[in-house]
Amino acid sequence: MYVDVVQTEGQPGPNKRLTPDPLRLSAQQLHARIEKLSSEIELQKELLKTLEREKLLVQRQLNAVLDPVARLPVEISSEIFLRSLSPFPKPNPRHSPILLLNICNAWTNIALSTPALWTAIAIVFPCGPRFKELLNIWLHRAGNRPLSISLRGETEDADIADAVVEIVCQHGHKLRHLQISEGNEDYEMIRYSEVDHFGGTTPGPFPLLKTLAFRCSSGRSFSGPEIFVFLRLAPNLVECRFHNVDPVYCGDDMEGKLTLSSLRCLIFGPDAGNPDSDDAILNYLILPGLKSLAIPLRYLSTYDLFAFLERSSPPLQELIVGEALKPDESDELHRCLTLVPTVTRFEIWWPDPNIVVDLFAALADSASLLPNLRYLTIHHVDESDISDSSSEIFIRALSARRTQLQVVRLILDDRPPPVDLLDALRELVADGMEIHIGTEERNYIVA
Numbered sequence: 001m002y003v004d005v006v007q008t009e010g011q012p013g014p015n016k017r018l019t020p021d022p023l024r025l026s027a028q029q030l031h032a033r034i035e036k037l038s039s040e041i042e043l044q045k046e047l048l049k050t051l052e053r054e055k056l057l058v059q060r061q062l063n064a065v066l067d068p069v070a071r072l073p074v075e076i077s078s079e080i081f082l083r084s085l086s087p088f089p090k091p092n093p094r095h096s097p098i099l100l101l102n103i104c105n106a107w108t109n110i111a112l113s114t115p116a117l118w119t120a121i122a123i124v125f126p127c128g129p130r131f132k133e134l135l136n137i138w139l140h141r142a143g144n145r146p147l148s149i150s151l152r153g154e155t156e157d158a159d160i161a162d163a164v165v166e167i168v169c170q171h172g173h174k175l176r177h178l179q180i181s182e183g184n185e186d187y188e189m190i191r192y193s194e195v196d197h198f199g200g201t202t203p204g205p206f207p208l209l210k211t212l213a214f215r216c217s218s219g220r221s222f223s224g225p226e227i228f229v230f231l232r233l234a235p236n237l238v239e240c241r242f243h244n245v246d247p248v249y250c251g252d253d254m255e256g257k258l259t260l261s262s263l264r265c266l267i268f269g270p271d272a273g274n275p276d277s278d279d280a281i282l283n284y285l286i287l288p289g290l291k292s293l294a295i296p297l298r299y300l301s302t303y304d305l306f307a308f309l310e311r312s313s314p315p316l317q318e319l320i321v322g323e324a325l326k327p328d329e330s331d332e333l334h335r336c337l338t339l340v341p342t343v344t345r346f347e348i349w350w351p352d353p354n355i356v357v358d359l360f361a362a363l364a365d366s367a368s369l370l371p372n373l374r375y376l377t378i379h380h381v382d383e384s385d386i387s388d389s390s391s392e393i394f395i396r397a398l399s400a401r402r403t404q405l406q407v408v409r410l411i412l413d414d415r416p417p418p419v420d421l422l423d424a425l426r427e428l429v430a431d432g433m434e435i436h437i438g439t440e441e442r443n444y445i446v447a
Contacts, residue, residue: 088122088150125153146176209234239265242277275322290314296322302332323350353385364397377409
């Protein structure tokens with residue numbers, strides 16, 4: 001028996017799926033079709049999100065199973081986490097301690113139960129609109145522990161800045177370390193502009209503050225009275241640093257002298273290197289406990305330094321003098337040094353050749369000048385300035401101080417010193433004195 005399956009042209013066969021002809025669909029039907037497809041896509045997206053969440057949960061469970069830290073006592077795990085922190089952690093998911101919250105449940109529990117992980121933070125302006133909430137949560141996790149806070153960026157450009165600074169001031173009684181850094185890539189826009197850190201906020205006392213640092217881009221100015229506000233609020237301050245802070249406008253508001261009995265270290269410059277900041281504020285300070293001073297003498301004269309040392313009578317142990325020391329101030333420098341017989345480490349940067357010769361002559365001829373000197377460093381001496389007579393004075397001074405001086409460093413700009421000088425220095429080295437004469441990288445004594 002035959003069935004006629006001859007297909008008439010234009011008619012669908014029995015095995016063909018009937019699909020609407022797009023050319024014959026109305027706009028309404030097309031819109032309906034698009035809505036249906038969009039709905040199906042959204043369902044698939046939600047399904048994908050659910051799977052991603054489940055995968056993340058399982059991954060955290062796997063991390064907890066495989067992670068050796070999770071099997072350690074909490075005290076040890078906490079210590080490991082603390083060692084992963086930078087001095088001022090950024091509140092960023094890619095950095096600890098927030099990063100620790102995203103590994104596994106065990107790490108999250110450890111991080112949240114370790115207040116010390118949340119005692120330091122770097123606040124970079126401008127901040128996002130939700131940063132105030134994050135900062136409150138962060139500092140709440142620190143409990144009553146002392147805080148370390150870094151403020152960096154252009155505070156005057158952010159609407160949220162005043163609120164953030166207000167939160168910091170509310171926790172001022174817990175501040176132990178405070179670093180304020182100002183900077184902007186557009187130098188011309190910030191030139192001669194003055195920094196205002198507090199805005200409309202009146203700060204409270206900082207009784208626990210031990211270290212205070214101001215770091216700045218070239219061209220930014222600081223208000224001397226505002227710096228004094230910080231200093232007055234921190235009666236127990238131990239260390240204060242000014243790096244590239246120039247100028248500091250003191251003005252008529254800077255009357256009288258501020259005594260900081262606890263301050264032990266005052267640095268006008270980087271952590272290591274040539275002092276570089278405006279040092280005129282020293283005219284307004286009395287520091288009877290100061291042990292370390294790095295000063296460029298950029299705005300302060302040696303007469304001002306003498307007056308400061310005379311009124312403070314500090315037990316100074318380290319004195320670093322910058323390149324702004326003038327050639328005609330050699331005698332006044334020696335007067336300053338007579339006021340600090342406790343100094344054991346003395347450094348000069350980029351000195352005039354006559355100052356170097358006069359210093360070594362004084363060390364050779366006067367045993368009462370820096371009698372406790374153990375470490376002497378002179379940075380950036382031109383070899384061409386080392387004459388035969390100055391070499392003799394140099395050797396005479398080191399020979400006279402051979403029982404006191406332990407380390408002598410004479411950093412040259414380029415070429416080696418005279419051979420006769422090197423031979424004489426090698427004899428002193430053989431007697432036990434440590435001498436470096438050459439570039440930072442090369443010591444010609446051992447070359």
